[in-house]
Amino acid sequence: MSSLRVKKTTAKPEISDQIGRQLRSVYNDVLAQPVPDRFLDLLKDLDTLPRQSEKKAAK
Amino acid sequence: MKADLIAVIPNLRAFAVSLCGNPDRADDLVQETLVKAWSNLGSFVEGTNLPAWLFTILRNIYYSEYRKRRREVADTDGAIAAKLAAAPAQHGHMDFLDFREALQRLPTDQREALVLIGASGLSYEEAAGVCNCAVGTMKSRVNRARNRLAEMLSLKSSGEFGNEGDWQAIDPIFLGQRFSRTGSD
Numbered sequence: 192m193s194s195l196r197v198k199k200t201t202a203k204p205e206i207s208d209q210i211g212r213q214l215r216s217v218y219n220d221v222l223a224q225p226v227p228d229r230f231l232d233l234l235k236d237l238d239t240l241p242r243q244s245e246k247k248a249a250k
Numbered sequence: 251m252k253a254d255l256i257a258v259i260p261n262l263r264a265f266a267v268s269l270c271g272n273p274d275r276a277d278d279l280v281q282e283t284l285v286k287a288w289s290n291l292g293s294f295v296e297g298t299n300l301p302a303w304l305f306t307i308l309r310n311i312y313y314s315e316y317r318k319r320r321r322e323v324a325d326t327d328g329a330i331a332a333k334l335a336a337a338p339a340q341h342g343h344m345d346f347l348d349f350r351e352a353l354q355r356l357p358t359d360q361r362e363a364l365v366l367i368g369a370s371g372l373s374y375e376e377a378a379g380v381c382n383c384a385v386g387t388m389k390s391r392v393n394r395a396r397n398r399l400a401e402m403l404s405l406k407s408s409g410e411f412g413n414e415g416d417w418q419a420i421d422p423i424f425l426g427q428r429f430s431r432t433g434s435d
Contacts, residue, residue, distance in 0.1 A: 215369050222261065
């Protein structure tokens with residue numbers, strides 16, 4: 192497997208920092224987006240439904 | 251609890267995108283995670299890390315789905331890799347390997363380790379709990395992920411700019427170019 196041919200070196204600190212910055216940038220890009228309505232609606236629906244455990248208990 | 255879940259949704263989405271590399275599929279994963287979490291709220295231990303608990307659920311859904319798909323469709327990752335390889339170079343002669351592409355080319359275990367530790371804010375212990383592995387395993391996955399990314403990214407740039415010293419010098423341009431364009435992706 193070619194992925195196992197990774198050189199036996201540890202990424203230099205500057206390179207690690209750079210990777211860290213880019214990684215957070217990619218991640219924060221999604222993090223900064225508002226919560227889509229579909230999830231708010233979903234949780235609202237779930238909240239109005241009786242919990243499964245309550246349903247079982249009621250039977 | 252509903253408000254707590256809503257507060258974690260952006261994190262779940264970011265983690266899901268990094269896992270599967272596809273925003274639409276990521277949101278489906280988040281949806282399934284919320285439904286599952288809601289019906290299992292009783293098993294969440296109050297006072298422990300809610301994001302970590304939700305990441306664990308999301309990850310389990312992803313892997314069980316992934317295994318299912320592997321049986322149905324041949325090699326999901328291979329298909330994605332082929333698509334990436336076929337995509338035309340979008341940034342002229344500065345043909346860097348995009349960081350997102352490089353991230354998606356990492357083995358999944360390394361990618362999730364790097365994202366959990368480097369971006370989501372979990373500790374090594376929490377991330378190891380999410381991935382159901384030892385802390386030492388988590389550390390070595392993060393290291394391998396960093397080395398592999400450094401290799402992928404520098405290989406691309408070293409052809410264009412010569413030695414590694416030059417690569418450091420062009421770093422700000424690289425960042426500016428890539429992340430001013432993220433909205434169009």
